[in-house]
Structures are given as C-alpha cells and as structure tokens.
Amino acid sequence: MTQVKKSAVKKLKSTAVLKEIMAKHYFKLDKASREKSSKVAWCSSVGPAELLRSMGFLLYFPENHAAILGATKAAEEYIPAANAEGYSPDICSYLTSDIGAYLKGITHLSRAYDRITQLPDPDLLVYNTNQCRDVKDWFIWYSKKFNVPCIGVESFCGLDHVTRDHVKAVSLQMAKLVPKLEDISETKFNTEHFQKTIDLSRRCSILWRQVLESAANRPSPFTFFDGTVHMGPAVVERGTDAAIKYYEYLLTELKLRTTAGISAVENEKYRIYWEGMPIWGRLRKMAELFISLNACVAASTYCNSWIFSSLDPQEPFDSMARAYTELFIVRSDQAKERYIEKMVKQYKIDGIIFHESKTCPNNSNSRYGMHRRLAKALNIPTVVIYGDQNDLRLFSEEQSITKIEAFMEQIRENHK
Numbered sequence: 001m002t003q004v005k006k007s008a009v010k011k012l013k014s015t016a017v018l019k020e021i022m023a024k025h026y027f028k029l030d031k032a033s034r035e036k037s038s039k040v041a042w043c044s045s046v047g048p049a050e051l052l053r054s055m056g057f058l059l060y061f062p063e064n065h066a067a068i069l070g071a072t073k074a075a076e077e078y079i080p081a082a083n084a085e086g087y088s089p090d091i092c093s094y095l096t097s098d099i100g101a102y103l104k105g106i107t108h109l110s111r112a113y114d115r116i117t118q119l120p121d122p123d124l125l126v127y128n129t130n131q132c133r134d135v136k137d138w139f140i141w142y143s144k145k146f147n148v149p150c151i152g153v154e155s156f157c158g159l160d161h162v163t164r165d166h167v168k169a170v171s172l173q174m175a176k177l178v179p180k181l182e183d184i185s186e187t188k189f190n191t192e193h194f195q196k197t198i199d200l201s202r203r204c205s206i207l208w209r210q211v212l213e214s215a216a217n218r219p220s221p222f223t224f225f226d227g228t229v230h231m232g233p234a235v236v237e238r239g240t241d242a243a244i245k246y247y248e249y250l251l252t253e254l255k256l257r258t259t260a261g262i263s264a265v266e267n268e269k270y271r272i273y274w275e276g277m278p279i280w281g282r283l284r285k286m287a288e289l290f291i292s293l294n295a296c297v298a299a300s301t302y303c304n305s306w307i308f309s310s311l312d313p314q315e316p317f318d319s320m321a322r323a324y325t326e327l328f329i330v331r332s333d334q335a336k337e338r339y340i341e342k343m344v345k346q347y348k349i350d351g352i353i354f355h356e357s358k359t360c361p362n363n364s365n366s367r368y369g370m371h372r373r374l375a376k377a378l379n380i381p382t383v384v385i386y387g388d389q390n391d392l393r394l395f396s397e398e399q400s401i402t403k404i405e406a407f408m409e410q411i412r413e414n415h416k
C-alpha cells in the first residue's frame, strides 16, 4: 500500500483570513440571536440567499453546520438520535447528524468558537428543493421545534435545458416569498437593495470561479481539498463585501503561487476530477493519499456548485431563478455528462473518481452508469468509491484506498 506522507499538505496563508471571516460570520449571528438585534433566517445552501440578505436578514446555513459535524468526525455520535426520532439511517446524513446533535443539545459551533453556546434562533427558515427534498424535511422539523414559519421554493429536477418557462416558474415563487419576508423582517422590499445584493453575489461568484480555475494551471496551486475549505465564504457570505474581499485576497496568493511555479502537490504528475460529495471526516487523509500518488485532484463538481454565472442585477428575480435552476445537481444525466466532459478538457484531467454517497443519492452520479459512459466517451479511467459525506460507518476506507491505487496504476500506464 502507498506510503502516505502526512506532512505534505501545503497550507495556504489565506487560511488564517478565512478562519477570521467564518468566526465573524458566526459571532454576528450569535449576537443577533441573543440580543434580537437582527432577524435571522436559516437558509438552504443554494436557497434564495440574496433576497433574504437584501431584506436585512442574517443568514445561517444548517448544511454548513452539518459539514462541520462531518469534518470533526462527530456525525456518527448524533445520527442515532435522529434515527430514534424516525429518520431513516438511509436518508441524508447531514440532516440526521444535525438534527441528532440538536436533540442531544450539542452544537459544534461552541467547540469552534468560545462564547457561542447554541445555534442562532431562527425567525424563519427558507429552503429551495433544487438540491433535494431532504432540506425541506429538515427545515420543517426545525420550524416546528422553534415555532417559526418555514417557506420555500419547489424546484424542477432532471432538466436537460433550462428554458424561459422553468425560470419564470421559479422566479414567480421567489417573488411570492416577499410579503412573508416583509412581514417577518418588518422591512419593505427594496428593489435597489436586492439588485445591489445580487451584484455582490455575482462578483463573489466570478472570483470564486477564478479561484477554482487557477487549478487549470499545470502544476496546480490549489486542490479540490483546499476548495472544500475555502468555499466557506461563497456559501455563507455570498452577497456581502466580506466574501468579495476574501476571494480577492485568496486569488492574489494563488496567482503568486502560479507565477512562482509552486504546486499544491509536490511533483504533480497526474490530474484527477472528483465527482460527488466530499467525505468530510477523511478530507485530510484523502489529500495526503493523492499527494503520495503525485496526483492533484484539480477539479470537482462540488466546489463548482457555488458558481452562479447567471446572476444579473438588471433582472434580479429571473437571474436568481436561473442561477439556482441551472445547478448541476438538478440537471439531466446528459447535461451533467456534457458539463463533466468540458471540465475534463479544461482541467486536463487524467481520470475521474465518482464518490457514491450512501445517503446522498442526489449527489451520486454513478448509480445509473455515468462513470462507464464517461470513461468511454473521454477514453480515461473512472472509478467508483463507496462512502458518505458524514457517516464514516458507511465508508470502507481500506477498500477505497485499494481501488484508488489500482485506478492510479491505470493512469500511470496510460502515461507511458
């Protein structure tokens, strides 16, 4: 088995700034919740964040908290509590670990940040089913616990092409949220504020795209594993100046790395695409494994999911509806395959890893043969590993490492 080099991950200097931004985000929410100084909306990760923010809500994203539970390898402690509440072990482990932690009276925010003792109390919860139905179920559960409204948008799924009719249907639902939001925020909807927030989010998205595209350089200054950490502001702070400033800062560091020829993976020889959810509790180990194999995981569907190219302040509702309906996760297999083919060419990818997550079928694309079709169309190896975003009991680590090593061997052969 490959000798994993434990110290080989090159940490970006920007990580210190990232930590500050994430801490500020959570301290601000905590203060608002304790002092009732701002309204707090819980929002699904690809929910209508810009609309909520433009109306003065501070946003809390339960999926981010769930990912923290995964990354701190704590999810399995909490999942049984949600199972006892009636949620199947087969449904989203973000949902079950997050609700389980709540039932046990624990938040990992208090472990990460002194002075935070609980989740910020919501004034309402807002979802978009564009990613899955689980977020809606998850949010309805909390809305009953906190006795606050839960509203949202019902999206399409399996779209090959996003048409004007799709966009209009979603846009109208978003506009219909406004009276309820006005009522709760006690703030009148203001088109200019909304346009400004859309513009800030658009600029964040452009910068985040540039950050990810820096990995198209050979060698790459950035990996998928870096991306899963540095995407934080694009998820929780999009629509603010803070996110824009952060990505300008990170981009400067990446440009310096590129100019100086500093690679994220020492002696990078091979380039891999990661399809599917991260395995949060094994990110570091996976990063070290690929470094040991001289392979850079240079691109992924997951990190790219927070690029919202269609946002346009001139058409705030329609462009937001389009951006959140064009997402990879809600598209047909054909559209997804076209997208991955483009990414493989752009990032000069030698092989694709499909992570089939047991509890997230929505983000597992190998179940109906996509890995086989893409291997044939692109003439590169693909491999499927079985795991989960949060529940490490579902990840067969030794078997996955063996599969990845065999897959890399195939890639090495192709390079001869």
Ligand code: SF4
Residues within 6 Å of the ligand: 063, 092, 093, 094, 095, 131, 132, 133, 134, 135, 359, 360, 361, 362, 363, 389
């Ligand atoms: S997309 Fe997957 S991981 Fe995310 S909330 Fe839905 S089921 Fe859970």
